Amino acid sequence: MSVKSELYDVIRRPIITEKATMASEANAVVFEVAKNATKPQIKEAVEGVFGVKVKAVNTVLTNGKTKRFRGKPGVRPDVKKAYVTLEEGNMIDVTTGLK
Numbered sequence: 001m002s003v004k005s006e007l008y009d010v011i012r013r014p015i016i017t018e019k020a021t022m023a024s025e026a027n028a029v030v031f032e033v034a035k036n037a038t039k040p041q042i043k044e045a046v047e048g049v050f051g052v053k054v055k056a057v058n059t060v061l062t063n064g065k066t067k068r069f070r071g072k073p074g075v076r077p078d079v080k081k082a083y084v085t086l087e088e089g090n091m092i093d094v095t096t097g098l099k
Contacts, residue, residue, distance in 0.1 A: 014094035052090035
């Protein structure tokens with residue numbers, strides 16, 4: 001397995017919500033990450049994939065809600081989010097995608 005694919009195992013996808021857009025004004029980007037990922041692993045993965053310098057990483061573990069689908073109860077999965085603050089002058093545009 002290559003190093004690049006291991007980095008993508010840590011970072012699942014960017015999260016684009018209203019709150020994440022407001023965080024981007026403070027030079028932060030929000031990603032969904034693996035539940036067992038640590039802050040140093042997330043920092044290394046973001047720096048390796050996007051080629052930027054990371055200032056700080058804050059994580060949040062969101063428990064899945066119980067919802068009903070066609071009358072039957074179900075549970076949404078638990079999600080771990082990482083708020084990655086970038087150094088001044090660095091930027092990630094999550095709306096375009098990777099090449």
